[in-house]
Amino acid sequence: MSRPSRRVVLTGLATLALSSTVTPAHAAAPASPSATFTNPVAEQRADPHIFKHTDGYYYFTATVPAYDKIVLRRATTLQGLATAPETTIWTKHASGVMGAHIWAPEIHFIDGKWYVYFAAGSTSDVWAIRMYVLESDAANPLTGTWTEKGQIATPVSSFSLDATTFAVNGVRYLAWAQRNPSEDNNTSLFIAKLANPWTISGTPVEISQPTLSWETVGYKVNEGPSVIQHGGKVFLTYSASATDANYCMGMLTASASADLLNAASWTKGSQPVFQSNAATSQYGPGHNSFTVSEDGKSDILVYHDRSYKDISGDPLNDPNRRTRVQKIYWNADGTPNFGIPVADGVSPVRFSSYNFPDRYIRHWEYRAKIEPNVTNLADSQFRVVTGLAGTGTVSLESANYPGYYLRQKNYEVWVEKDDGTAAFRSDASFYQRAGLADSASGLSFEWYGSAGRYLRHYNYLLYTQPADTATAKADATFYAE
Numbered sequence: 001m002s003r004p005s006r007r008v009v010l011t012g013l014a015t016l017a018l019s020s021t022v023t024p025a026h027a028a029a030p031a032s033p034s035a036t037f038t039n040p041v042a043e044q045r046a047d048p049h050i051f052k053h054t055d056g057y058y059y060f061t062a063t064v065p066a067y068d069k070i071v072l073r074r075a076t077t078l079q080g081l082a083t084a085p086e087t088t089i090w091t092k093h094a095s096g097v098m099g100a101h102i103w104a105p106e107i108h109f110i111d112g113k114w115y116v117y118f119a120a121g122s123t124s125d126v127w128a129i130r131m132y133v134l135e136s137d138a139a140n141p142l143t144g145t146w147t148e149k150g151q152i153a154t155p156v157s158s159f160s161l162d163a164t165t166f167a168v169n170g171v172r173y174l175a176w177a178q179r180n181p182s183e184d185n186n187t188s189l190f191i192a193k194l195a196n197p198w199t200i201s202g203t204p205v206e207i208s209q210p211t212l213s214w215e216t217v218g219y220k221v222n223e224g225p226s227v228i229q230h231g232g233k234v235f236l237t238y239s240a241s242a243t244d245a246n247y248c249m250g251m252l253t254a255s256a257s258a259d260l261l262n263a264a265s266w267t268k269g270s271q272p273v274f275q276s277n278a279a280t281s282q283y284g285p286g287h288n289s290f291t292v293s294e295d296g297k298s299d300i301l302v303y304h305d306r307s308y309k310d311i312s313g314d315p316l317n318d319p320n321r322r323t324r325v326q327k328i329y330w331n332a333d334g335t336p337n338f339g340i341p342v343a344d345g346v347s348p349v350r351f352s353s354y355n356f357p358d359r360y361i362r363h364w365e366y367r368a369k370i371e372p373n374v375t376n377l378a379d380s381q382f383r384v385v386t387g388l389a390g391t392g393t394v395s396l397e398s399a400n401y402p403g404y405y406l407r408q409k410n411y412e413v414w415v416e417k418d419d420g421t422a423a424f425r426s427d428a429s430f431y432q433r434a435g436l437a438d439s440a441s442g443l444s445f446e447w448y449g450s451a452g453r454y455l456r457h458y459n460y461l462l463y464t465q466p467a468d469t470a471t472a473k474a475d476a477t478f479y480a481e
Contacts, residue, residue, distance in 0.1 A: 029441035030357070034349040034480035035293040035300065036384075039324045039342065041082045046304045046321035047104040047162075047224065047287040050078070058291065059141065060084075061105045061116065062304075065319035068092050070105045070118060070134070072142050077294055078325055087142045090134055092120065097151070098132055099123035104162050104224070104287065107141065108197075110172070114141040115197045117152075119161035131163045131176060133198040149198040154178060159187065162287075165194065166227040168234055168256055174200060175236065177223035185210050185220035189238055189252075191260060207266045208252055210240055214272050215250065218242025222250070224287040228299060231334040232256050236266070237273065239286035244315040247284035248275035249303075249338070274303070274338045279400055282341035283309045284321075290328075299328040305341055329481075332373050339377035340400055348381035348399040353457060354437050354477035361406075361462065361478065363398065363415040368406055368462040382406065384480075388418065389429035389448050396430070396445075406455070406462075408447055413455060413462035430455065436473035444476050 042048070045062035052058050057074040060081045064071055069091045073084040093099040101121035108115050116134040121127055131152040138144020152174070154160055160178035167173070172194045177187040188209035195201035210220040224239040236252040251273045258265035276283045288303035304321040311318045326347050329337045342348055351361040359370035362380035374380040378400035387393025388405070396406040404417050407428035418424055426449040435442020436454070444467070445455040453464040456476035467476040 029438070030352060030479045030481050032297045032481060033295075033441075035298040035327045036349060037079055037325050037347045038082075039326070039344050039347060040322035041078070041325055042323040044319050044321070045323045048302050048304055048323040049104075049106040049289040050081070050291040050300075050302045050325075051107050051109065052291050053109055055139070059107050060323075061107050062323055063103050063105070067101050067103065069102060070116060072107065074140075074142060078291070078300065089142065090116070090146055093123070095123045097122045097128075097130070098148075100126040101129060103129070106164055106289070108165055110165070110197050113137045113197075114144070115149075115165075116146070117163040117165065119163070127159065129159050129161050130157075131160050133163075135197070152176075152198055152200065154190075154200065154204060156181065161187075162224045164225055164227065164289075165197065166229075168229065168260060172197075173260060175225040175227065177221075177225065177238075180206065180209070183209055185216075185222075187221055187223050189222045189225055189236075193261070202261070205261045205263055207236075207263050208238065208250075208268055212240075212250075212268075212270065214246075214248060214275075215240035217246040218244065226289045228290045228328075228336065229256060230299075230330060230336065233334060234260065235336055237288055239288070240272070242315060243284065243286075243321075244311050245276045245283040245306075245309045247286040247305075248272040249286050249288060251336075253335070273336075274301075274341065276305075276309070277340045277400075278309075279402060280341060280343040281307055282324075282343070283307070284315075285324075285341040291325075293327070299330075299336070300325050301328050301338055303341070307344065329377055331375055337375065337377045339381065342378075342381070342399055343383070343402050346383055346385065348378075348383045348397075349480045350380050351382065351443070351478040352481050353475075354435065354442055354479065355474040356457075356460075357479075359460070360481075363401075366415050368413040368415060370457045370460050370462070384432070387429040387448065388425035391448075392431065393429040393448050394432045394445075395428050408449070408453075408464040411453070411464050413464060435477040435479075436467050437470075437477035438479075442477040442479055444473075444478070 047063040073086045075081045075084040098120040103119040105118040114136040133149040134146045136144040136146045158179040163176040175191045190204040192204040193201040210222045234254045252266045254265045285305040291300045353359045358372040360380040381399035382396040398404040405428040429448035430445035433444045436444045447453045447464040454467040454476040
């Protein structure tokens with residue numbers, strides 16, 4: 001974005017107590033309130049999978065750097081997984097199959113039993129990667145006994161991994177990545193019905209192969225499928241390219257009422273839906289899974305990435321992929337919006353308007369405003385951080401421009417870079433108050449530099465202005481989402 005020429009601010013406008021030209025009925029508190037986390041959740045844990053069970057626990061497993069075992073931890077909150085004790089539930093075989101490259105475990109609860117899907121090579125050929133399943137009938141899978149159910153057999157015996165399972169309209173499916181010997185690539189994506197949790201039923205169907213430029217950097221790869229359903233649609237995300245900074249996520253979409261075993265039912269997006277972001281220092285995001293927030297009201301993206309771009313040697317030997325989580329938002333057309341991999345530390349939120357509930361605070365050419373349908377999600381996300389002015393204040397830091405904050409200038413609100421001055425610290429600091437128009441669920445932000453002046457919108461632009469009328473209070477009230 002380029003900075004526009006600074007327009008002259010009239011003194012009269014700067015001192016006028018502005019009022020909205022329209023006063024619609026206000027909205028109820030949002031159905032999906034904010035869900036914030038501190039990232040990363042787990043260091044040196046790649047290919048993360050988190051399952052929220054009916055017992056109130058989140059169960060978390062991931063690939064360990066030594067590729068030699070399957071670990072599991074649980075907690076009653078997503079953030080609690082960061083410090084939860086970890087249990088090794090299975091260790092690779094000393095020889096033969098399942099003896100090397102223990103990759104990408106996933107834990108699922110199906111028909112009253114726990115199942116872990118994982119990939120493994122052999123001690124005689126570490127690249128003879130195939131898919132395997134463990135089963136436990138214990139209430140607590142960390143303390144239960146696990147039984148090997150064996151390999152998931154596919155019609156073609158070739159490099160295969162990243163099995164995941166999901167049910168649509170009561171039918172259970174398996175999706176995975178496999179080398180198709182008739183194609184010039186590493187892996188494509190397949191789907192099949194399951195006769196039981198470890199046995200494919202019928203003939204698998206290939207639904208995607210790596211052909212696009214961003215799917216073929218370093219290696220030609222489609223892998224790590226994961227499914228989320230919303231609004232009658234099935235969204236299958238996957239990862240592509242080499243496991244360095246080029247690693248990224250793509251997405252296939254199908255109707256939940258379609259024949260999912262017909263490749264024509266699936267539409268592939270032409271661009272990645274999630275990829276490296278230099279501004280936030282997040283590189284190679286991918287191999288994701290999905291879960292939900294503690295209150296069940298927000299969908300959560302789980303993924304790994306690295307905090308640096310340059311890797312010495314084979315990326316598979318670099319141990320520093322870490323598990324991260326952030327909230328998913330849904331576009332007006334019903335598609336998921338993953339935004340960008342957010343910076344380490346506290347994750348950002350969006351602020352919707354109390355009296356224009358479809359509009360969010362966002363920046364456009366650095367000017368702050370409220371606007372609907374912000375598909376460039378990060379433009380409407382802000383981290384609520386300790387105020388630059390201190391003394392119990394907060395500052396609102398741009399998600400996609402770290403170091404840039406909402407600040408008032410001549411009572412207009414812009415997103416600008418912290419220049420280190422006392423004036424900027426004052427201009428970019430606010431007291432977070434209970435919502436002036438909804439003290440139970442809403443928020444209002446009183447400017448640190450002038451008591452009684454709040455962040456508020458007028459003609460959809462943001463200002464710091466007095467909130468001394470009912471309309472002004474409504475204009476100065478927001479919901480964190």
